Amino acid sequence: MREIRYREALREAIAEEMERDARVFIVGEEVGRYQGAYKVTEGLFDRFGAERVIDAPIAEAGFAGVGIGAAMVGLRPIVEFMTWNFSAVAFDQILSNAAKLRQMSGGQVSCPIVFRGPNGSARQVGAQHSQSMESFYAHVPGLKVVAPAFPRDAKGLLKTAIRDDDPVCFFECETLYNVLGEVPEPSEGELLVELGKAHVARAGTDVSLISWSRITHVALQAAELLAGEGISAEVVDLRSLRPLDEATLVASLAKTHRAVVAHEGWPYGGVGAEIVDRLQRLAFDELDAPILRVSGADFPMPYNAKLEQACLPQPQTIAEAARKVCYRG
Numbered sequence: 001m002r003e004i005r006y007r008e009a010l011r012e013a014i015a016e017e018m019e020r021d022a023r024v025f026i027v028g029e030e031v032g033r034y035q036g037a038y039k040v041t042e043g044l045f046d047r048f049g050a051e052r053v054i055d056a057p058i059a060e061a062g063f064a065g066v067g068i069g070a071a072m073v074g075l076r077p078i079v080e081f082m083t084w085n086f087s088a089v090a091f092d093q094i095l096s097n098a099a100k101l102r103q104m105s106g107g108q109v110s111c112p113i114v115f116r117g118p119n120g121s122a123r124q125v126g127a128q129h130s131q132s133m134e135s136f137y138a139h140v141p142g143l144k145v146v147a148p149a150f151p152r153d154a155k156g157l158l159k160t161a162i163r164d165d166d167p168v169c170f171f172e173c174e175t176l177y178n179v180l181g182e183v184p185e186p187s188e189g190e191l192l193v194e195l196g197k198a199h200v201a202r203a204g205t206d207v208s209l210i211s212w213s214r215i216t217h218v219a220l221q222a223a224e225l226l227a228g229e230g231i232s233a234e235v236v237d238l239r240s241l242r243p244l245d246e247a248t249l250v251a252s253l254a255k256t257h258r259a260v261v262a263h264e265g266w267p268y269g270g271v272g273a274e275i276v277d278r279l280q281r282l283a284f285d286e287l288d289a290p291i292l293r294v295s296g297a298d299f300p301m302p303y304n305a306k307l308e309q310a311c312l313p314q315p316q317t318i319a320e321a322a323r324k325v326c327y328r329g
Contacts, residue, residue, distance in 0.1 A: 001182050001183070001184055001185065001188070002182070002183065002185060003180045003181065003182055003183075004151055004180065004181070004183050005151065005177065005178055005179065005180055006150075006151045006154050006172070006176045006177050006178070006179045006181070007038060007039060007040045007177040007178070008151070009151035009152065009154045009155035009181070009183050010040045010116075010154050010155065010158055010172065011040055011041065011042065011043070011044070012155055012183075012186070013154070013155045013156075013158035013159045013162070014026060014040075014041065014044065014078060014158070014162075015043075015044060015047065016159065016186070017076075017158075017159055017162045017163070018044070018048055018052060021076060021162075023074065023075045023076045024052075024075075024076045024077075024078065024162060025048075025051070025052040025053070025054065025070075025075065025076075025077055025078070026041060026044065026052070026053055026054065026077070026078040026079075026080060027054040027056050027063050027066065027067055027077060027078070027079055027080070028054075028055075028056055028063065028079060028080030028081065028082070028117075029055070029056055029057075029058060029080070029082050030055065030082070031044075031045075031053055031054070031055060031056075031080050032044075032045040032050060032053045032054065032055040033045060033055060034055075036080075037082050038118060038174065038177050039177075040080075040172075040177070041053065041080070059089075060081060060086050060087060060089040060090040061089050061090045061092070061093055063079060064079055064087075064090035064093040064094060064098075064115070065090075065093045065097070067079040067113050067115075068093060068097050068098050068101075068111060068113060070113075071098075071110075071111045071112050071113040071167075072101065072109055072110075072111060076112050076113070076114075076162060076163075077113050077114070078113075078114045078116060078162065079113065079114065079115045079116070080116055080117050081115065081116070081117035082117060082118075083117055083118050083119070083129055083174075084117050084118065084119040084120075084131075084133040084134075084171060085128060085129050085130075085131050085133065086117075087115065087117070087133060088133075091136070094115065094137070094140075094143070094167070094169075095140055097111075098111050098113060098115075098142070098143070098167040099140045099141065099142030099143045099167060100142055102142065102166065103141075103142060110165045110166065111166065111167050112163075112164060112165045112166070112167075113167045113168075114158070114161045114162055114164075114167075114168045114170055115167070115168070115169050115170065116158070116169075116170035116171075116172065117170075117171075117172060118172050118173060118174035118177070119132060119133055119134060119147070119171040119172060119173060119213070120132040120133075120171075120173055120174075120213065120214060120264045120265075121175070121264060121296075121301065121308065121312060122174040122175060123175065123305070123308075124303055124304075124305055124308060126301070126303050127300035127301045127302070127303075130301035130308075131301070132263070132264040132265035132266070132296065133171070134147055134169070134171050134213075134241055134265065134271060135265050135266075135269065135270045135271050137169040137242075138241045138242045138271055138274070142166070142167070143166075143167055143168070143169055143242065144161070144164065144166055144167070144168045144169070144195055144196075144240070144242055144243065145168075145169045145171070145240070145241040145242040146161060146168060146169070146170050146171065146195060146239065146240050146241070147171040147173075147212045147213040147238070147239070147240075147241055148172075148212075148213070148239055149176070149201075149211075149212060149213055149214065149216035149217060149237050149239070150179075150181045150201075150216075150237075151179065151180070151181035151182075151183050152181055152182060152183045152184075152191070152193075153193055153199070153237075153239055154172070155183055155191055156191045156192050156193030157170070157193045157195065157239065157240075158170060159190075159191065159192055159193075160192050160193055160194065160195055161195065164195065168195070171213060172213075173213050173214040175214060176213070176214055176217075179217075193239070195240050195243065196240045196243035196244070196245055197239065197240065197245050197248070198236055198237060198238045198239055198240070198245035198248040198249065199236075199237045199239055199248075200234060200235070200236055200237075200248070200252065201216060201219075201220060201235040201236070201237045202220060202223050202233070202234060202235040203234055204223065204232040204233045204234030204235070204256060205232045205234070205255060205256060206226075206231050206232045206233065206256055206258065206326055207226075207231065207232075207233050207234070207256050207258040207259065207260060207322045207325055207326055208233075208234045208235075208236055208249075208252040208253055208255075208256045208258065208259040208260070209222060209223060209233050209234065209235045209236070209259075209260050209262060209318060209322065210236045210238065210249065210252075210259060210260070210261045210262070210275060211235070211236070211237065211238070211261070211262045211263060212237060212238040212239065212241065212263065212271075213263075213264070214264065215262050215263055215264055215313055216235065216237040218262065218313055218314065218315055218318060219233075219235045219262050219318055220235050221315035222262075222315040222316075222318035222319040222322065223235050224315075225315055225316070225319045226319050226322055226323075229323075229328070231322060231323070231326055231328065233322055234252055234255065234256055236248060236249065236252050241271055244274075244275070244278070246278060246282060249275065249278070249279060249282075249283075250279070250282050250283045250286075253279055253283045253286050253287070254283065254286045257286055257287060257288040257289075258287070258288055258289045258291075258322075258325040258326060259279060259287075259291045259292075259325070260291070260292050260293070260294060260318060260321045260322050260325060261275050261276060261291065261292075261293045261294070262293075262294040262295070262313045262318045262321075263293075263294075263295055263296075263313070264295070264296045264312060264313065265295060265296055266295065266296055266297075266298050267293060267295040267296075267298055268298060270295060272293045272295055273293070276291045276293065279291055289324075289325040289326070289327065290325070291325070292321040292324060292325055293321075294313045294317050294318050294321050295313065296311055296312055296313070297310070297311035297312075299311075
């Protein structure tokens with residue numbers, strides 16, 4: 001076991017899968033000669049060459065479509081968006097082609113492709129570059145949606161996603177790329193993390209804090225605050241948004257009987273609302289209080305640093321929601 005950064009874990013996953021399977025290649029803006037906009041692909045161009053690490057023009061619809069076509073004929077592309085905000089340009093390709101090929105062809109054509117890149121807020125990059133896009137894609141049948149919080153899961157889930165025969169939308173976070181975490185050495189055996197399985201990042205008995213990606217770290221900070229007040233918070237890191245691990249969510253709620261769902265995205269029609277709906281249907285009798293949501297503010301992200309932070313879930317806002325469902329304060 002060693003500590004490596006989130007971006008290094010992603011790079012290891014890509015390199016290992018490219019070594020294992022000659023059908024795997026990566027395409028995107030600046031992934032090659034520039035070594036990656038966020039240095040996730042650093043060194044891969046020199047190692048695998050221009051035919052497998054392909055620098056694309058600023059044309060997301062074009063290179064997403066090329067990737068989908070390549071997947072249809074048996075290759076396993078990884079399409080990197082410089083940010084998921086820019087995937088809006090390629091939304092028709094993902095929605096109308098990648099997600100529907102298997103069903104519309106009666107199972108004759110599969111689309112083993114991974115779309116990946118940073119998602120959500122960064123630091124003062126403005127409203128057009130600060131959107132949490134996962135709810136758009138989790139809404140679409142035919143797509144799998146993954147959003148890991150820790151380097152170990154980033155590596156294991158990306159390797160699994162690359163091997164999957166269906167399209168996977170892999171949401172990273174720009175502000176997590178430098179986060180350190182324990183990841184097994186390659187010599188310790190292959191690291192694969194199953195899609196659709198949540199992880200209990202911190203055990204607790206009084207309230208379940210449910211989150212994913214960067215906000216899992218914020219929820220863990222909130223749990224520390226609550227521990228000082230005698231409230232034992234369990235933190236559930238979903239890791240996968242579609243498929244969703246209902247069993248782990250219900251098991252956590254059966255233990256704590258209270259829940260708070262925290263995420264960066266907008267509240268209206270978001271993934272948090274889907275989780276609340278499922279929990280109240282699947283485990284209503286376990287609830288001792290209404291489920292609360294803590295989300296991003298319901299308007300475009302301000303550029304101003306203080307206003308930006310005010311729009312995002314903070315440890316204090318998650319802790320305050322937990323106090324409410326625990327009827328404290």
